[in-house]
Amino acid sequence: MTPTLNRSRLVGLAAGGSAALLLGAFFFQWLGYAPCKLCLWQRWPHAAAIAIGVAFLALGWRWLAWAGALAALSTAALGLYHAGVEQGWWQGPETCTSGGALSGSVDDLLGQIMAAPLVRCDEIAWSLAGLSMAGWNAILSLALAAIWIAAARRAS
Template identity: 55%
Template sequence: MLELLTPRRLVGLAAFGSAAVLVGALIFQAIGYAPCELCIEQRWPHLFAALLGAAMLLFRLPMGLSLLGALAALTTSVLGFYHSGVERHIFAGPDACTSNPVGGMSAQDLLAQIQAAPLVRCDEISWEIFGITMANLNAVGSLVFAGIWVWAFLRGRATA
């Protein structure tokens, strides 16, 4: 069974996974779950991985590029773990999309902060099921995708 998982099929699997995450995110957005700044940042590495995988399959590019796919998947996984921590208030998120303390602010500064506030905050969970958020799913799923990219690289070296 494992012999069916050729390096190219593994690349396709990892790239399809990233593409599926993007489509899922866009579906959630279309049904009313607006993304925060960190959500958007997590999408870019998935887009890169999906496009890289498609290019590798279409143009039969070398398997060494699989390491770039792994790096993209690891990047979005790290962002997902960071976002998960921000959602759970384990650590502070970026000022642009989290709540800021108001102590010691002038009325003018407070009004400016309110007017600049994002529509969707990174430190609030907008969707979860069984205590698992979209950021949690992205963090773990992308780690799996990174493993698949590395597996493709290793299988490609073994068959070269």
């Protein structure tokens, strides 16, 4: 007989998954992998999912599971966008990626250098099995979204 997970356990699993991914991001930062702007953007929906999970466990409101799914889908979308920027599939934010051609005076060139981001969004700092941290975040967050949706659809 296979035990079934009730809604509260699924929510705990999904919120715990976001907590694990967020702790993993902080661990990599502690190891010296400074986050770029897009990396930081991906953390906020995970923080929201954790808060939503706590609120669900306290209040039991079913719609909170749908809100958790939305948070997980948001960070998955940001992770996919970031992975695409890293792969050169599309341009990232100007404040986070390398600029175009260098032109102008020496003062203009110095200004461009000084305004360049310290951590660029279009460079892969770490990868595993050909996927960057952003790519892994997208995949794992889609799995978390599926768990949130299963929790929202569960009868009890």
